[in-house]
Amino acid sequence: SAVISQKPSRDICQRGTSLTIQCQVDSQVTMMFWYRQQPGQSLTLIATANQGSEATYESGFVIDKFPISRPNLTFSTLTVSNMSPEDSSIYLCSVGTQGDGGYTFGSGTRLTVV
């Protein structure tokens, strides 16, 4: 299975600022996703990162708040914009090959907004 490098692993940010999270994969993958995991909660899908085109966002998430880039089949970024304390969560990148049966997750970025 693919190996993911997700950076940073954690950060403490001031409200009103933005943070960009990187997801680097050691092999080409067709599917890349970004999830949010709020403290003690399950995972909520933010968006599907599409190579060379705009990401597909889930209900409740918008591009202005969570812009996503995916320039190729091994790399994606998620930006959390204009942060507020409510954005404090773990953000996870997930990758896989369509129909492969089971995706790999990065180790996550633990974000605290103060």
Next chain:
Amino acid sequence: GDSVTQMEGPVTLSEEAFLTINCTYTATGYPSLFWYVQYPGEGLQLLLKATKADDKGSNKGFEATYRKETTSFHLEKGSVQVSDSAVYFCALMDSSYKLIFGSGTRLLVRP
């Protein structure tokens, strides 16, 4: 829409006890089903999977059988260890190849 329901935790067991974590799903068709595990401070790891009815997924002593009749995928282990303490997530893959997760069940195993 598709959804996954898991038993609430925490589940607290003594070492070597039998484990069952219940998972049921609602979906159109017959989705692939998964169990993921999250150890403290880490990301999610795929524990096991089943892609069609009556399939049994197994790994590290854990098992789960895809039951179409009861729309269930319960996780079992015959003898848990302290090192199994983690949060376990049941998930299905929808028709758009997205994973939909249950709420997670925290397992605490005491020596």
